[in-house]
Amino acid sequence: MRQLRRSLRILSEMKKYDTLFLDRDGVLNKKIEAGYVLDICDIEVLPGVVYFLSRVRNLFNQIIVVTNQRCVGRGMLTMDRLEMINRTLNQLTGSHIDHFLVCPHLNNDMCECRKPKDGLFRKAGDIYNIDFSNSVLVGDSESDLIPAKELGIKTIYISGYESKYADKRVSSTLHLLSAFNNLY
Numbered sequence: 001m002r003q004l005r006r007s008l009r010i011l012s013e014m015k016k017y018d019t020l021f022l023d024r025d026g027v028l029n030k031k032i033e034a035g036y037v038l039d040i041c042d043i044e045v046l047p048g049v050v051y052f053l054s055r056v057r058n059l060f061n062q063i064i065v066v067t068n069q070r071c072v073g074r075g076m077l078t079m080d081r082l083e084m085i086n087r088t089l090n091q092l093t094g095s096h097i098d099h100f101l102v103c104p105h106l107n108n109d110m111c112e113c114r115k116p117k118d119g120l121f122r123k124a125g126d127i128y129n130i131d132f133s134n135s136v137l138v139g140d141s142e143s144d145l146i147p148a149k150e151l152g153i154k155t156i157y158i159s160g161y162e163s164k165y166a167d168k169r170v171s172s173t174l175h176l177l178s179a180f181n182n183l184y
């Protein structure tokens, strides 16, 4: 009996999915056209995001942001300041994010982490032992979707345009939850 109760408890603690990967700019906060989020006052949380995260939080073991921030490589922002911005963004969206993984490099740095390369996803996989085939990415750019698809992650694309890399597409962050409801 005790054994059965223990099994039932483990079962009820199992999550539906493994990891939710999120791009940052254009997914959590408004993308700054021809510029960067360089200060906390530049953060504008997109509509529906707080509600979306609160509703899906318990479906996942972890929520991880994977973001290219070449403003760091360009010397416009220090890593410390970027981390402060990310912490603030996490607070503003309900503190559901477990980890921010950042590529600070420039295009010509030839790093392995700048999306569409998959280095940030692999790094997350090393830290959390992730089951990619049971994970989901939300991105607003094909460079988010490409590395995810290569690793077998399901993709939700926030865009006005179709993409062959998108499993689901929504026109705005307001519709994220509905895209999610029938993903599998």
Ligand SMILES: [Mg+2]
Pocket: 023, 024, 025, 026, 027, 031, 139, 140, 141
């Ligand atoms: Mg983006």
Ligand SMILES: [Zn+2]
Pocket: 103, 104, 105, 111, 112, 113, 114
């Ligand atoms: Zn990089």
